[in-house]
Amino acid sequence: MSSISNSLYNIEHLDDLARKETFVHKLHPLVKLIVTLAFLTMVASFGRYEIERLLPLFLYPVIIITLAELPIAPIFKRLLIVEPFIIGIGILNPFFEKKTFVLAGLTLSTGWITFLSIFIKSGLTVASVLLLVATTGMDRLAAALRMLRIPRLFVLQLLLTYRYISVLMEEAERMLRAYALRSPLQKGIHISDWGSFAGQLVLRTFDRAQRVYRAMCVRGFTGEYNTGEHIKFKMADILYLVGWLLFFVVTRMYNIPMLIGTLFTGVIK
């Protein structure tokens, strides 16, 4: 019931993490954005049966988490929030795909492979984006997007959405609390109250969002978001960028796991 108030949903927590001052945090936001985009492209570029080729990519989140001294639990918890949706998307694959393969004497649908590959890919994708936010922060990320000449309207949309998600959560939390206190005998929201609950939530959030926006306008906000920082590219930024890009190119061109040993590849064709 109170899971929304749980820090797990508390998105601002990622911004707290972004205020650390490690090597990764100090890198230029644009560099981190480009590396993340390259990583996403890499993950997407492998075919649905090429699970083993994805394995070296796990190095990326592991290295970032280590270098940025991020706690694993909050990142991992947020990953878990998305996984049910992913499972929902991929779970039917094993039943729909007609082809089979043999593993340890069992004949299985190749759907299991595609399911696993969706699972891994989405995990990697979401993790890399979470890590980007947790090492950069939303404000600087927006600045990086602007440097890429993404239209200001889109960047603004992103920032405000991010800001309003927490507004929505807060409103939902207040309503849930009020509801729970007056219906002590039941768990969750009774199905007959869902409609009015959702409707109320939308109206309240809208109201609140409007007040926040007004308060911004009154302080001279015209749509351009200034973080006040003029970060310069440093040697470390270039090395970081080149290093990762090189790693991605190598994992793309060579089948590293196969080179390391045929143990894995022998099992999964």
Place this chain on the structure above:
Amino acid sequence: MSHHKLEVKNLSFTYPDGHKAINEMSFIIHHGESVGIVGENGAGKSTLLLLLMGVLFPSQGEVMVGDVHVTKKTLPLIRQRLGMVFQDPDDQLFMTTVYDDVAFGPRNYRLDEKEVENRVMQSLDMVGISHLKDRAPYKLSGGEKRAAAIATVLSMQPDVLIMDEPTSSLDPKSRRRVMELLKGFEHTKIITSHDLDMVFEICKRTIVIKAGKIAADGLTSEILADEELMDACGLEVPLALQSCPVCGSKKKNI
């Protein structure tokens, strides 16, 4: 200084749903005045402030800041002169640190980052929360949030400070602190509230609003002591002006 006066002429405003929240109001506020705007819930206080700030535009009449009409075109100018603190600090604070929040306004005016820093530190100093500059606003206490919200407006160095119920939902100590803070400012002040004791202490002049109309406008000491008027407008004579409930001694002499 005539360019500092704030003039409301024959102002009316109707919400899109047809509710007439402001009905033909007129008044002038001069430089350096501190004015309390009082009235019961729903009287139209917040709506009036939004009209002054150019967040809403009147259906009839006009607002003038100095010699400038409040219109879409003049908004940047107007908003540099008038700073508004909203009723709920949570609506005002949205950046990831207090510092960034206070810097938000000055940065919007493209000030040099050195100047921004000066202003931020100065504003935080004025409200006494310099030590909180790197904290996340949503983690502050109610009183600290209010102070931070005030600082976000001070950093824009406005001539006129406009505040919507600055002492609502504060505990007595925080309320006292905010009041002392407000007393210390030399800005022109426009403060809405139903905290009449606060208005009594801070504002020399009071405008009473009832159902979107001005019911009275004059010296605070006279208006707030007028039991009949207060009662008719859904308000109460401030405690400071009531006779002592324990010993029954007479009202404080004004």
